[in-house]
Amino acid sequence: MSLHDDAVLVLKGYEDGGDAAQAGLRQQYLDHLAAHPDGMWKACGVGHVTASALVVDPERQQVLLTLHKKLGMWLQMGGHCEPGDETLAAAALREATEESGIEGLTLLGPGPDGAAPIVLDRHAIPAPCHWHLDVQYAALAPADAVAAISDESLDLRWFGYDEVPNVADASVVRLVARTRAALKRQG
DSSP states (O other), X not given: OOHHHHHHHHHHHOOOTTOHHHHHHHHHHHHHHHHOTTTTSTTOTTOEEEEEEEEEETTTTEXXXXXXXXXXXXXXXXXXXXXXXXXXXXXXXXXXXXXXXXXTXXXXXXXXXXXXXXXXXXXXXXXXXOEEEEEEEEEEOOTTOOOOOOTTEEEEEEEEGGGHHHHBOHHHHHXXXXXXXXXXXXX
């Protein structure tokens, strides 16, 4: 199965929790992929699907954020899909591992490979592309996790759940809130 096909299946199965905005985004993503066979790749100038993951330590009630080098914002780990990625979940996990330096991350959720997206976020990006259609997961850090900054970051730091609104934008705050809700559901 191609990464494009996997993305379509993931999006069709995405549980939006009755959120009309999330349902609308899911349909936009599906329409985009139907219209653009290259819609998974950075080369698709009108926009492309990306994969990200919020690294979370539920025991300590904290998340790991990266200070993005180009945007100068505190964000979750994530980015472009690569040809070697077999699934969206694998792309998100690869990005989270590369950008956090933490080995042994596991994705949260009941999906077919143990993972399911937490939230969808569509955001404008600087030219030449126009949009990132981000599929956002949560990655659980092992108890002994030691983070290491990557070349893509200016900084890497753990923040308590309640600190995130003071440093990050609304999309990250929403991702943290939905991740916390997913953690409660999984008990």
